[in-house]
Structures are given as structure tokens and as C-alpha cells.
Amino acid sequence: MRLLKRIIFALYSRISNLIRNGYLRSIDFKIQTSISVYYRIIGYWEKMNRVDFYSKMTLEDLGLNAEEARHYGGSRSYELAKVVKRLNLPSDSSVLDFGCGKGAALYAFSKFPFKGICGIELSDIAYEIAVENVKNLSLEKRIQVILGDARSLKKELDSFNVFYFYNPFPPDVMKTVVQNVIDSLKNKNRDGYLIYNYPIDSVVIENFNQIKFMFQYVPFFFGGAIKVYKYNKV
Numbered sequence: 243m244r245l246l247k248r249i250i251f252a253l254y255s256r257i258s259n260l261i262r263n264g265y266l267r268s269i270d271f272k273i274q275t276s277i278s279v280y281y282r283i284i285g286y287w288e289k290m291n292r293v294d295f296y297s298k299m300t301l302e303d304l305g306l307n308a309e310e311a312r313h314y315g316g317s318r319s320y321e322l323a324k325v326v327k328r329l330n331l332p333s334d335s336s337v338l339d340f341g342c343g344k345g346a347a348l349y350a351f352s353k354f355p356f357k358g359i360c361g362i363e364l365s366d367i368a369y370e371i372a373v374e375n376v377k378n379l380s381l382e383k384r385i386q387v388i389l390g391d392a393r394s395l396k397k398e399l400d401s402f403n404v405f406y407f408y409n410p411f412p413p414d415v416m417k418t419v420v421q422n423v424i425d426s427l428k429n430k431n432r433d434g435y436l437i438y439n440y441p442i443d444s445v446v447i448e449n450f451n452q453i454k455f456m457f458q459y460v461p462f463f464f465g466g467a468i469k470v471y472k473y474n475k476v
């Protein structure tokens with residue numbers, strides 16, 4: 243109840259300040275305000291649950307470099323929920339997040355009845371935080387986090403049929419990982435789904451002719467697109 247009061251008070255003061263300053267006339271300010279209110283609410287929730295999913299991490303924070311990786315930002319769960327619902331996945335599906343960072347997407351996936359949920363993360367700093375987050379949410383039985391390079395997973399991919407990427411690495415690394423995914427889907431003949439959030443290198447996936455584009459989700463208010471692809475078993 244106290245939390246709700248604080249949220250309403252924060253919203254009220256924010257909006258009345260904006261009206262007083264005449265900012266509400268500007269669409270851009272409306273969007274910026276919504277984003278900051280959204281993250282303010284998330285911030286309260288994170289504090290209450292002693293987790294940290296959404297504070298950004300630069301490459302320096304991650305201890306990585308631009309040739310091998312991209313910085314950390316957490317997936318927004320409501321966007322992933324839209325995509326997962328629309329996919330109508332088989333009931334025995336398992337999902338793997340390539341570059342899971344602190345685990346925001348893993349947490350979003352835990353709201354769905356996946357048989358397995360796993361993330362691999364290259365940065366030991368982000369990995370430690372992900373492990374702590376999973377523990378504090380008592381999700382150890384549902385979510386597995388691995389420390390390592392996404393390129394190193396080969397046979398391990400056989401237990402998954404949904405592969406998630408939130409703009410984790412540069413095109414060269416992406417190409418190797420997608421090739422490993424296709425090899426696994428081919429070897430253990432099964433359907434596979436690739437979900438690519440903020441798809442700035444989607445051409446890498448589209449260059450593999452075994453993979454077909456299914457649909458694109460574009461958030462109504464703010465955020466980048468999410469593209470979904472499918473590999474059909476033979």
C-alpha cells in the first residue's frame with residue numbers, strides 16, 4: 243500500500259511539474275516521461291525483490307571489448323511476453339538466451355511454462371549478478387545460468403528449440419552462433435525458433451536460407467523491433 247502511494251505521488255508530482263513547465267505539449271517529452279516513469283516503477287520492484295536487471299552496463303563495466311561483444315541492457319518483459327504468446331510454441335519447448343547478461347530476459351521467460359530456461363553470459367561480472375538475481379527470486383530450479391562464450395555451445399544446443407538474441411554481439415560472432423544453431427537443429431531434426439530483439443544485424447540470419455522470417459513485433463510506444471524466424475525440420 244505504501245509503495246502504491248509512493249508511486250502515485252511520484253507520478254503526480256512528475257506530471258504536475260511537466261504541466262507547470264508547459265512540457266506536455268511536446269510529444270517527445272511525453273515519450274521520455276513514460277520511459278522514465280516505467281523505469282522508476284521497475285526500480286521500486288527491483289529494490290523490493292533485491293534484484294538488478296535493468297541498470298545498463300557498458301563494455302567497460304562488463305570487462306569486454308567491442309570486437310567480441312555489445313553492452314548490456316535488459317529486455318523488457320512485456321515485449322517478450324507479446325512475442326512468446328504469438329508464437330504458440332509446443333508445450334515441451336526450452337529456451338536459450340545467448341548473452342543473458344544479468345538475466346532480465348530469463349526472468350521474462352520464467353513467466354511461461356518453458357520446460358527449460360537457460361542463459362549463457364561471457365562477462366563474469368554480469369554472470370555473478372544474474373546468479374544472484376535468480377537466487378533472490380527463488381528461481382534456481384527453473385533457470386540455469388552458464389558462464390562462457392556463446393560460440394562454445396554446440397552439442398548443448400540440442401536440448402533447446404527457442405533461441406533468443408538481444409543484440410548480444412557483432413556480426414562475425416552472430417554468424418558462428420547461428421551456424422551452430424542450424425547444425426544442431428539439422429542433426430537432431432526438429433523445428434527451431436530464433437527470436438532477435440533489436441535486430442540491427444538481421445541480415446546475418448537472413449543470409450542463411452534454411453531460416454525463414456515469421457513475423458516482426460514493433461512496440462507501440464517505445465523500444466526497438468523484435469524479429470522472429472523459424473527453421474522447419476525436414
Ligand SMILES: C[S@@+](CC[C@H](N)C(=O)[O-])C[C@H]1O[C@@H](n2cnc3c(N)ncnc32)[C@H](O)[C@@H]1O
Nearest residue numbers: 311316317341342343346347364391392408410
Ligand atoms: C544486450 S545484452 C542482452 C541481455 C539479455 N539477453 C536480455 O535480453 O536481457 C547482451 C549481452 O551479451 C553478452 N555477450 C556478448 N558477447 C557474448 C558471447 N560471445 N557469449 C556470451 N555472452 C556474450 C554481453 O556481455 C551482454 O551482457
